[in-house]
Amino acid sequence: MSAPRPRIPEATVARLAVYLRVLVGLADGGRSNVSSGELASAAGVNPAGLRKDLSHLGPCGVRGVGYEVATLRDRIARVLGVEESRPCVLVGIGNLGTALADYAGFGSRGFRFVGLFDAAPDRVGRRIGGQPVRPVAELDEVVAATAATIGVIATPADVAQSVCDRLTAAGVRSILNFAPVALNAPAGVDVRQVDLSVELQVLAFLGQQRGAAATTVEVTA
Amino acid sequence: MSAPRPRIPEATVARLAVYLRVLVGLADGGRSNVSSGELASAAGVNPAGLRKDLSHLGPCGVRGVGYEVATLRDRIARVLGVEESRPCVLVGIGNLGTALADYAGFGSRGFRFVGLFDAAPDRVGRRIGGQPVRPVAELDEVVAATAATIGVIATPADVAQSVCDRLTAAGVRSILNFAPVALNAPAGVDVRQVDLSVELQVLAFLGQQRGAAATTVEVTA
DNA sequence: AACCGCTTGTGAACGCAGGAACAAAGTCGC
DNA sequence: GCGACTTTGTTCCTGCGTTCACAAGCGGTT
Numbered sequence: 340m341s342a343p344r345p346r347i348p349e350a351t352v353a354r355l356a357v358y359l360r361v362l363v364g365l366a367d368g369g370r371s372n373v374s375s376g377e378l379a380s381a382a383g384v385n386p387a388g389l390r391k392d393l394s395h396l397g398p399c400g401v402r403g404v405g406y407e408v409a410t411l412r413d414r415i416a417r418v419l420g421v422e423e424s425r426p427c428v429l430v431g432i433g434n435l436g437t438a439l440a441d442y443a444g445f446g447s448r449g450f451r452f453v454g455l456f457d458a459a460p461d462r463v464g465r466r467i468g469g470q471p472v473r474p475v476a477e478l479d480e481v482v483a484a485t486a487a488t489i490g491v492i493a494t495p496a497d498v499a500q501s502v503c504d505r506l507t508a509a510g511v512r513s514i515l516n517f518a519p520v521a522l523n524a525p526a527g528v529d530v531r532q533v534d535l536s537v538e539l540q541v542l543a544f545l546g547q548q549r550g551a552a553a554t555t556v557e558v559t560a
Numbered sequence: 561m562s563a564p565r566p567r568i569p570e571a572t573v574a575r576l577a578v579y580l581r582v583l584v585g586l587a588d589g590g591r592s593n594v595s596s597g598e599l600a601s602a603a604g605v606n607p608a609g610l611r612k613d614l615s616h617l618g619p620c621g622v623r624g625v626g627y628e629v630a631t632l633r634d635r636i637a638r639v640l641g642v643e644e645s646r647p648c649v650l651v652g653i654g655n656l657g658t659a660l661a662d663y664a665g666f667g668s669r670g671f672r673f674v675g676l677f678d679a680a681p682d683r684v685g686r687r688i689g690g691q692p693v694r695p696v697a698e699l700d701e702v703v704a705a706t707a708a709t710i711g712v713i714a715t716p717a718d719v720a721q722s723v724c725d726r727l728t729a730a731g732v733r734s735i736l737n738f739a740p741v742a743l744n745a746p747a748g749v750d751v752r753q754v755d756l757s758v759e760l761q762v763l764a765f766l767g768q769q770r771g772a773a774a775t776t777v778e779v780t781a
Numbered sequence: 782a783a784c785c786g787c788t789t790g791t792g793a794a795c796g797c798a799g800g801a802a803c804a805a806a807g808t809c810g811c
Numbered sequence: 812g813c814g815a816c817t818t819t820g821t822t823c824c825t826g827c828g829t830t831c832a833c834a835a836g837c838g839g840t841t
Binding site: 346347349352353356357359360381382383418419420421425427433434435437438439441442444445448449450488489491512513514515519521522527529531532533534535536537538539540541542543544545546547548549 | 577578580655735759770
Binding site: 595596597611612614615619621622623624625626627 | 786787788789790791
């Protein structure tokens with residue numbers, strides 16, 4: 340394995356995932372070639388930045404022509420590690436958890452839920468997207484049996500840390516956390532935080548600032 | 561209005577929202593003082609970075625003592641513009657949209673939904689969290705009546721752009737987009753993208769890279 | 782009243798990401 | 812077969828974000 344992997348910046352990885360989504364759409368639409376300008380436009384980024392991102396994979400385009408859609412798609416999928424679908428477990432089957440379990444987009448993008456867990460007895464046993472909701476007591480067992488390495492936490496904030504502890508103890512190495520708390524995970528475990536309130540508050544700030552700027556212009560004028 | 565607003569970096573704004581959440585929790589727990597170290601630990605960031613973030617608000621701590629919880633909380637809330645709750649509209653009441661509409665966390669953090677919209681006739685009329693689902697035809701009317709400036713898109717990808725167009729035409733200036741497409745919005749409109757698949761794919765890449773690194777160590781050893 | 786420990790706030794250096802401009806390379810037309 | 816055009820891949824540069832380390836300031840104590 341002499342793969343030249345001089346480490347890809349995380350920001351680039353996130354954009355590669357976006358390019359991959361666009362490329363899948365283009366391939367399904369029958370397109371065979373695409374230029375960096377068009378791809379960048381569809382992904383909402385700068386063409387030069389896109390080419391720089393792709394350069395981390397080595398040369399994969401043809402000068403004067405562009406990129407071959409299917410080839411580039413497969414290459415990005417391989418680099419991201421989503422060539423075949425990866426098993427994930429989901430803890431917390433409330434409104435958000437149900438939405439995530441039902442979201443078809445995951446299945447088509449290289450992920451499948453192999454276990455849904457909740458602590459509330461009245462939720463256990465329900466079926467969502469063809470899967471039964473199990474009690475959290477079975478978590479270790481399922482993680483071991485399915486070799487799941489990715490866990491998603493969609494529980495209330497006050498139990499998120501204990502769920503995180505259980506997941507890592509069971510062998511999960513990557514966690515996507517929707518609960519509004521900072522998780523404390525052991526070294527070697529990657530945690531990504533998605534906080535919906537934070538996103539809205541950033542928007543509120545930008546909107547307020549825009550309003551203030553407009554006022555300033557008005558006063559200045 | 562001689563407010564010294566030398567512009568706050570966006571990354572800092574996102575963290576301020578996290579600090580605010582922690583501070584609200586501390587205040588509810590009866591705490592009156594907190595140090596930068598403790599606050600940083602609870603927020604999952606570096607203490608020095610936290611102090612630098614807060615320095616954008618001007619001096620707001622006492623040396624040798626720390627920060628007063630209630631004062632700092634109110635100050636951040638004012639800067640973020642979430643002192644009183646802001647009206648938002650939500651388009652797309654599928655699984656995810658329902659989860660968002662039902663999420664109590666928004667209400668306690670300065671946001672309230674004043675309109676829920678969907679195109680599917682069988683969803684119109686349902687009540688979620690005390691609100692009726694309306695047809696999208698009423699969007700302009702509701703935005704005008706409520707002065708909503710924030711719109712949330714939780715529709716399928718193929719209609720997200722048209723929803724975005726309608727929102728901006730109705731006067732919405734900030735958009736939070738959950739649909740997996742890059743939106744094209746006119747200048748002066750802020751768009752924030754939340755893509756759940758991208759988050760998972762970044763985790764998959766990091767996990768794969770970790771595995772590869774472990775192998776390398778093994779080989780090297 | 783002076784000292785000491787603790788914590789904030791700030792200044793500087795480092796590393797990284799983003800953007801623009803340029804050179805290399807391949808294709809199409811003549 | 813040759814030239815010109817198109818598009819990639821790379822290089823440089825500018826600016827931002829993050830981190831470390833130190834000086835300044837306040838409270839408690841003797």
